[in-house]
Structures are given as structure tokens and as C-alpha cells.
Amino acid sequence: MSIGIENIIVFFPIIIFPTVIIIFISIYIKTQKPVDVELVRDALYKETCGGWIGSSNSTFPFVRIAFYDEFVVIVNLRNRIILNYDQITDVSMFYKTMKKGVKISHSRTDIPERIVVWTLNDESLIERINIFIRNNRAEKT
Numbered sequence: 001m002s003i004g005i006e007n008i009i010v011f012f013p014i015i016i017f018p019t020v021i022i023i024f025i026s027i028y029i030k031t032q033k034p035v036d037v038e039l040v041r042d043a044l045y046k047e048t049c050g051g052w053i054g055s056s057n058s059t060f061p062f063v064r065i066a067f068y069d070e071f072v073v074i075v076n077l078r079n080r081i082i083l084n085y086d087q088i089t090d091v092s093m094f095y096k097t098m099k100k101g102v103k104i105s106h107s108r109t110d111i112p113e114r115i116v117v118w119t120l121n122d123e124s125l126i127e128r129i130n131i132f133i134r135n136n137r138a139e140k141t
Contacts, residue, residue: 027077031062035080041068045128049119052101053079054112065117065125067132074104074115081111085136091129093122102126 032048043066051063051074058076066073072088074081087106094103094116102125104115119125 027062031058031064031075031077033075035073035075035082037071037082038066038068038073043068044132047119047121047125049117050101051076051118052114052116053081054114056112060118063117065119067128070136072104072129072132074117079112081115083108083111085133088129088133091126091133093126102129104129 046064046066048061049063049065050060051058051065053063053074053076056076056078063074063076065075071082071084074083083104083106087108088104089107090103090105092103092105094101099118100122101116101118102122104117106113106115117125
């Protein structure tokens with residue numbers, strides 16, 4: 001009894017589809033897992049989105065951004081970034097071919113320079129980040 005190529009082609013989607021689903025679920029779970037500093041605090045706001053961090057471009061829902069009293073956490077598959085609000089130098093709209101997002105510029109040299117978040121709430125996210133930055137600076141004075 002020989003296994004023909006036709007039989008392999010029939011079973012190929014049955015094998016590939018569950019494998020892809022399992023990979024997607026494991027990536028999603030990894031990006032939703034809290035960073036250590038998040039375990040003892042409640043987020044003021046968090047959102048699941050897409051993003052471009054360094055050379056890693058991740059689609060929705062593989063990026064998470066969460067705001068806390070003193071810092072923001074941005075997580076994708078490769079990066080787990082914690083930025084204090086005083087390290088954020090600028091927040092602006094970012095436009096690239098058929099993409100629009102929020103660019104977060106910062107002063108740190110030990111993390112990727114490029115941090116862009118793809119979200120459906122671009123203007124709202126910029127406003128939210130600026131409010132957190134202002135509140136944090138007001139608390140320090």
C-alpha cells in the first residue's frame with residue numbers, strides 16, 4: 001500500500017491549520033504576559049494593538065501597551081520595554097504607506113529607537129500619553 005501525493009495534499013491543510021492557530025495563540029499569550037513590574041500594580045489603561053519596535057513589525061493583536069502611574073510598558077514578541085514618562089521625548093502621528101500609527105520617541109539608548117504603535121485610536125492614544133506625561137511631571141514638582 002503506497003501513500004500517493006493526492007493523500008498527502010488532502011491532509012496537508014488538516015495539519016497546517018491547527019499548527020498555525022497554535023503558533024498564533026502562543027504568540028498572543030506571550031505578548032499578554034505581564035512584565036515583572038506590572039504584577040504589583042494595576043494598569044491605568046491598556047490596549048492590545050499592532051506595532052513596529054526596532055526591526056520587529058507585529059500586526060494586531062501581537063503588541064500590548066499599558067500605562068501605569070510612572071511608566072508605560074510596550075510588549076511584542078521580541079521586546080519588553082518599560083519607559084518612564086520622563087524618558088519620552090515626543091509623541092506624534094506616524095505615516096507610512098497605507099499605515100498610520102503613534103510614534104513614541106525616547107531618550108534611552110539601550111532599547112530600539114523606533115517605537116510605533118498601530119491602533120484604531122491614534123489621536124486618543126497620543127492625548128492619553130501626553131496626559132500621563134503631564135501628570136507625572138506635575139507630581140514630581
